[in-house]
Amino acid sequence: MNQHELDVLDEIQRRVLWLATRIVDAANHDRDTGDGVKVGGHQASSASLVTAMTALWFAHLDAEDRVAVKPHASPVFHAVQYLLGNLDRSYLPRLRARGGLQSYPSRTKDPDGVDFSTGSVGLGAAAPLFAAVTRRYVDAHFGERPHSRFVALIGDAELDEGNIWEAVADPATTGLGNVMWLVDFNRQSLDRVVPGIRINQWRGQFEAAGWHVVEVKYGRRLAQAYARPGGEALRDWIDAMPNEQYQSLFGLAGLALRAQFLDGAPAGIAEFIADIADDELGPLVTDLGGHDLTAMLDAYAQCDAVTDRPSVVFAYTVKGWGLPIAGNPRNHSALLSTEQVDTLRAAQGLTAETEWDRLDPASPAGIRAGERREALSRAPRERVLPVAVPETTRVRANKPVSTQEAFGRVLAELARDEKLAPYLVTTAPDVATSTNLAGFINKTGVFAPTAQRSWTEDRMLRWTESPSGQHIELGISEMNLFLLLGQLGLSWDLSGQPLLPVGTVYDPFVLRGLDAFLYGTYSGSRFVVAGTPSGITLAPEGGAHQSTITASVGLELPGVTFVEPAYAATLDWLLCDALGQIAAGGVPATTAAPAEDGAYYFRLSTRPIDQAPFEAARARLGDAVLRRQAVAGAYRLVDAHEAYPHLADAPVVQLAASGAVLPEVLAAAAELAEEGVAAHVVDVTSLDRLYRAWQRTLRQGVRTATVPSVPGALRSAFVDRVPVVTVHDAASHAMAWLGSALGAHAVPLGVDEFGQSGSVRELYELHDLLPGSIVNAALAALSLR
Numbered sequence: 001m002n003q004h005e006l007d008v009l010d011e012i013q014r015r016v017l018w019l020a021t022r023i024v025d026a027a028n029h030d031r032d033t034g035d036g037v038k039v040g041g042h043q044a045s046s047a048s049l050v051t052a053m054t055a056l057w058f059a060h061l062d063a064e065d066r067v068a069v070k071p072h073a074s075p076v077f078h079a080v081q082y083l084l085g086n087l088d089r090s091y092l093p094r095l096r097a098r099g100g101l102q103s104y105p106s107r108t109k110d111p112d113g114v115d116f117s118t119g120s121v122g123l124g125a126a127a128p129l130f131a132a133v134t135r136r137y138v139d140a141h142f143g144e145r146p147h148s149r150f151v152a153l154i155g156d157a158e159l160d161e162g163n164i165w166e167a168v169a170d171p172a173t174t175g176l177g178n179v180m181w182l183v184d185f186n187r188q189s190l191d192r193v194v195p196g197i198r199i200n201q202w203r204g205q206f207e208a209a210g211w212h213v214v215e216v217k218y219g220r221r222l223a224q225a226y227a228r229p230g231g232e233a234l235r236d237w238i239d240a241m242p243n244e245q246y247q248s249l250f251g252l253a254g255l256a257l258r259a260q261f262l263d264g265a266p267a268g269i270a271e272f273i274a275d276i277a278d279d280e281l282g283p284l285v286t287d288l289g290g291h292d293l294t295a296m297l298d299a300y301a302q303c304d305a306v307t308d309r310p311s312v313v314f315a316y317t318v319k320g321w322g323l324p325i326a327g328n329p330r331n332h333s334a335l336l337s338t339e340q341v342d343t344l345r346a347a348q349g350l351t352a353e354t355e356w357d358r359l360d361p362a363s364p365a366g367i368r369a370g371e372r373r374e375a376l377s378r379a380p381r382e383r384v385l386p387v388a389v390p391e392t393t394r395v396r397a398n399k400p401v402s403t404q405e406a407f408g409r410v411l412a413e414l415a416r417d418e419k420l421a422p423y424l425v426t427t428a429p430d431v432a433t434s435t436n437l438a439g440f441i442n443k444t445g446v447f448a449p450t451a452q453r454s455w456t457e458d459r460m461l462r463w464t465e466s467p468s469g470q471h472i473e474l475g476i477s478e479m480n481l482f483l484l485l486g487q488l489g490l491s492w493d494l495s496g497q498p499l500l501p502v503g504t505v506y507d508p509f510v511l512r513g514l515d516a517f518l519y520g521t522y523s524g525s526r527f528v529v530a531g532t533p534s535g536i537t538l539a540p541e542g543g544a545h546q547s548t549i550t551a552s553v554g555l556e557l558p559g560v561t562f563v564e565p566a567y568a569a570t571l572d573w574l575l576c577d578a579l580g581q582i583a584a585g586g587v588p589a590t591t592a593a594p595a596e597d598g599a600y601y602f603r604l605s606t607r608p609i610d611q612a613p614f615e616a617a618r619a620r621l622g623d624a625v626l627r628r629q630a631v632a633g634a635y636r637l638v639d640a641h642e643a644y645p646h647l648a649d650a651p652v653v654q655l656a657a658s659g660a661v662l663p664e665v666l667a668a669a670a671e672l673a674e675e676g677v678a679a680h681v682v683d684v685t686s687l688d689r690l691y692r693a694w695q696r697t698l699r700q701g702v703r704t705a706t707v708p709s710v711p712g713a714l715r716s717a718f719v720d721r722v723p724v725v726t727v728h729d730a731a732s733h734a735m736a737w738l739g740s741a742l743g744a745h746a747v748p749l750g751v752d753e754f755g756q757s758g759s760v761r762e763l764y765e766l767h768d769l770l771p772g773s774i775v776n777a778a779l780a781a782l783s784l785r
Contacts, residue, residue, distance in 0.1 A: 001059070001297060004364075009293050011365045012083065013054035017322050018348045019079035019092070020046045022355060023101070025341050026093040039096050040103075044320035044331040045072035048186045048290070049153060052315055053080055055296040056151070058368060063376050064148040066131060066494055068116035068124045070155045070184060071104035081112040083358055084373045092356055107490075108524045113378075115494070116152075117523040120515055122161030123483065125154040125181065127519075129167050129310070130480070130487040131494050132176040133472070137425065137447055138495040140467040145496050149304075152181045156314075159183065159202055163516065166477040168209045172484070175210075175449060177307035180300070185290065186319035187243040199314055212311040216299045219287035230272045237269050238285065249286060250318065250327020254278045261285055286327070290317030382585075383492040385500070387419045389580035391627070397568040400608035403659070404532040406568035407604055408436030410575050411502065415443040415470075420500075423583070425488060427472040428504045429481045435504035435532050437471065445469035478513030481505055482529070486520025489527035489599065492585075500528075500579050507531030507603060508538075508547040521559035521599050526582045528575070532604035535729035536755040536763045537660040546755040551603060551658075551730035555687050559598035562688035564658040567614040570630045570685050575602065577631050605660040605729075607760065613637060613666055614683075633689035634717035637662070638669055640678035647678040653778045654718055656682040656738055657727040661769055665727050668774035679778060682717050687735060690714060694741045710741075718742055723781035725749065727774055745784040747777040 001009075024041030033039065049070065056067065057080045069077045078101050081087040091111060094100025102109050104119035116131070118124025128150035139145060158164065167173060185199065203213050218226070218235075226235045238246075245263065252260055258281055262270050273281060289295040296315065303311035320326035323344070325334050336344070345355055359366035393413035395406060415421045421444070426437055433441075445464040452465035474480050481503055487494065488501035510517065510531045520527070536546045554562030561578070565571040578600035617637050618626055629635035634656070641648055653672070657665040662683060669679040684690065693711035701708035710720060718724070721743045726735035732750025739746025751767045764770050768777070 001294065005059075006293055008364045008368050009054060009058055012058055012359070012368065013050050013293070014322075014348065015083065015359060015365070016054055016076060016079045017047060017050045018344060018350070018355075019082065020050065020075035021323065021336065021344065022341065023075040023078060023092055023095050025336060027095040027097070028335055029338060029341075030093055031097065040333060041075065041095060041335070042072035042333065043075075043323060043336060044325055044328075044334060045070075045155070045186075046074075046076045047321045047323050047326070048317040048319045049073045049076055049184050050321065051291045051293060052153065052182055052184070052296055052317075053077070055293050055300070057084065057376070058372050059293075059297060060300050061151075061376060062147075062149070063378050064146045065151060066115040066128060066148060067151040068118055068128050068153065069105050069114075070153050070158070071118045071121065071124065072155065073153065073184075074101070074103065074105050074118075077105055077114070078110075078112060083369050084376065085358070085369070086373070087112040089356055106522075108522070117519065120519055121155070121158045122163045123516055123519040125152045125158055125161075125164060126167035126483050127487060127523075128152045129173050129176065129179055129181075130484045131490070132179045132310075133172055133484060134487045134491050134499075135178070135495045136176065136449060137472065137488075138491060138497045138499075140447070140449070141422065141470075142497050148178060148495075150176075150179050152179075154181060154183055156183050156185045156187065156198070159198075163479040163483075165205065166475075166479050167483065168206065168211070170475045170477060170480050172472055172474050172480070173310070175308060176310045179310035180303045181310070181312040183312060183314045184317055185314045186317045187247060203314070206312050210309050212303065212306040212309050214299045214302050214311060214313045215316075216289035216292070216295045216313060217316045218289050219292040219295065221284050221287040225284060230268065233266065233268050234272055237265050247327055247329055249282065250320075253282055257282050286318060288316040288318060290315035291321055381493045381496060383498055384585035385423055385498045385583040387423065387583065389414075389420060389500075389576055389583050390417070391576055391580075392569075392572050393576065395568055395572045397611045400610045401568050402606045402608050403565055403568070403571050403602075403604040404436050404530075404606050405608075406571045407530055407532065407575065407602065408439050409568075410572050411437070412439030412443055414576075414579070415440050421470075423498065423500045424502065425470050425472065425499050426502045426504070427474060427481060427484055427488070429474045429478055430476045431504060431506055432471060432473060435506070435530065437504055441471045444471060446471045446473055478505055478509045479516045482513040482516035482520055485527045485529060485599075486516065486523060486525040489520065489525030489582075490523065498583070498585070500582055502579075503527065503529045505529065505531055506545070507534035507550055508545050510547065510550050510553065510601075514553065517560075518557060521557060524559070524597070526597070526599060528578050528582070528600045528602065530602040530604055532602075533606040534603050535605065535660060536751050536767060537605050537607045537729050537760055539755075539758050539760045539763045542757040543754040546751075547730075548751040548755070549731050551687070551728065551734040554601040554603060555691060555734055557601075560688070561596050561598065561600050561686065562603070563600060563686045564603040565630075565685050566609055566657075566659050566662040566683055567611055569611075569614060569618070570683070571602070571604075573627050573630055574685060578602075603659065607660045609660070609663060613662070629713070629716050630683075630685050632713040632716075633686040633693065634682050634684045634713060636680055636717050637683040638666065638679075638681035640669065640673065640680050644673045644678060647673060647676065650676050650678045651782050652678045652680070652719065652722050653782055654680045654682060654722055654724040654742075655727060655774065655778065656684050656718070656724055656735060658684045658687065658735070659729060661727050661729050661764075664764060664769055664771050665774060667771040668778065671771055671775050672778055675775070677778065677782070680719065684735070690741075691737065694737075714741055720744075723747075723778075723785055725774060725777045725781055727769060729769065745781050747781045747784075749774065749777055
């Protein structure tokens with residue numbers, strides 16, 4: 001790149017720096033929120049990446065490339081998009097305002113085409129890595145897409161996050177030559193200067209994982225100084241200097257800076273810099289490569305040249321580069337004063353009337369921006385699959401069967417559908433066989449970039465690894481599971497190919513990956529995950545492996561539909577419906593439920609359940625009605641008045657339950673009938689859908705000042721204002737809201753303490769889930785009335 005082009009890029013980066021700084025300033029000083037709460041922002045953390053991001057968007061990226069921007073550099077991203085013409089000017093003063101620019105880049109809430117949401121540090125960094133895993137899978141199965149580079153811009157303090165190293169070390173992420181991580185190595189985190197020289201440790205960890213490592217440490221002035229006789233000693237001293245000492249230089253000038261720089265320096269350094277004027281010494285020794293456009297573009301080119309493994313670039317930068325707070329150890333959340341902003345505006349040659357202007361389109365910088373806008377434009381993506389998912393696979397069970405077993409059988413049946421099967425992809429963190437994915441794997445194989453020889457034969461699991469396989473096996477990392485599911489569920493956008501992703505995990509360990517689970521759903525990803533086995537029904541495993549709060553997590557996570565079926569047929573219907581919703585791109589596959597745009601969480605069990613009670617309900621209601629109600633969230637498994645006609649005038653109670661506890665609930669209903677109480681049994685297949693239906697009617701009433709109605713999903717399964725007992729192998733509060741929804745007294749039974757080892761019966765007795773306890777709860781509910 002010639003000097004003229006570098007001058008143009010320098011003009012652009014100076015304008016990017018100004019806009020990013022002013023965006024934060026306007027949010028804090030121009031807008032009165034009226035609530036006294038600090039708006040905040042990160043002017044210094046943004047400034048350190050201005051050069052790197054200017055070089056990327058205005059000289060390096062192609063239209064198909066995808067970039068994750070570190071959370072605190074979101075103002076730089078929006079400034080870049082504004083100069084490219086992809087963001088309306090009205091958004092610039094509206095950082096962190098309702099309907100404005102988000103605090104951190106958001107795929108679903110920002111208006112200017114964010115590729116990866118970031119915010120929870122470490123997750124946005126790893127997301128492009130798993131997007132590249134997804135692209136490798138898509139290319140192998142559907143033909144190569146236009147070449148994409150998957151880039152992550154991350155803060156050096158993000159490397160403290162454990163999920164970073166889980167992602168780097170997983171065998172599934174090896175060999176991805178289209179991945180580049182750029183570490184903003186400014187040696188500062190929120191509370192401190194990063195102690196010691198950590199880069200040697202980090203370099204070693206990346207290299208051990210097979211990554212290509214590039215360091216961009218020095219700018220041109222320092223490089224020229226090193227080339228002078230004796231310059232190697234200067235370089236050695238700066239390399240060896242503790243981070244804390246180096247950072248202290250930014251707050252000094254003149255003789256004070258010289259003294260601090262020489263503190264501890266070996267003999268000869270003072271003589272080497274003796275002829276450098278005091279006002280030139282500071283700019284020289286703080287001249288870092290992360291702010292040298294030529295050095296950054298050269299680093300990007302080096303990464304492009306290495307195509308057999310991921311690359312990481314350590315770009316040495318100054319936190320607060322170009323601002324009066326540069327390098328200050330406490331500048332993370334610091335804001336420039338109004339006077340400092342005025343000075344910066346004047347230095348840019350701008351006025352209060354022109355400060356938000358784009359680059360002059362007739363100027364070299366404006367012409368460059370226009371050219372880059374055209375070069376980076378993308379066509380819209382199609383998120384709808386050209387196939388229909390059947391309403392059912394007609395899986396039948398003539399003997400007791402668990403929902404985990406039924407889940408595996410349904411997936412295996414779907415894999416027999418020649419039109420649908422190519423879009424199915426499964427993944428698991430080393431639990432594929434123990435979560436019943438073996439049938440699907442035997443049918444489709446395991447994905448590997450190249451065919452792998454099998455050295456052993458297993459008649460139960462034919463683990464064939466090849467580019468045609470449709471199961472991606474991960475190491476034992478639940479974070480990686482949800483990160484990969486999140487990117488598989490965005491493949492329609494990031495790789496131009498919609499997929500039907502399904503993952504499995506032991507339900508207790510959903511919580512280990514919860515941050516990544518939330519990250520995926522916040523990003524608008526669509527996938528199915530099965531947590532299995534679950535609850536204290538996993539009795540012998542003990543309290544550490546018995547999930548009790550996961551039902552509440554599934555119910556409360558936005559963008560997630562929580563499902564907990566008890567019977568094989570309801571699981572079949574619900575799984576087909578979930579995949580159908582995903583395939584339809586948000587358009588409801590049936591009229592049984594409103595459109596859902598998100599992920600599906602199935603909480604399953606290994607406890608075999610007698611299917612006869614369900615078959616009786618099927619005979620009573622018919623498939624069409626029963627399926628509609630089951631998909632909507634609940635159906636009446638036992639109608640006491642039909643099952644026990646002699647109880648027509650008896651007291652009525654409702655027993656509502658999900659999943660593995662249904663046998664105890666049915667036994668309790670039979671005991672109550674013997675005592676002269678009519679107990680309806682309701683199988684709640686999706687607490688989530690019931691709750692949302694109830695909330696919709698309540699909010700409609702609140703917003704229109706009208707009396708809320710009872711939603712159809714509740715009305716068809718329950719009797720209004722009749723006492724209810726809720727029974728759940730999970731925390732009791734997850735279902736307790738049903739009493740309010742029905743306008744009735746409720747007695748919630750569940751697991752509100754840590755479990756322990758034992759048999760299912762022993763633990764059900766301990767937590768009041770046996771029929772006798774359910775009967776007593778029902779009598780208590782009636783007495784409350």
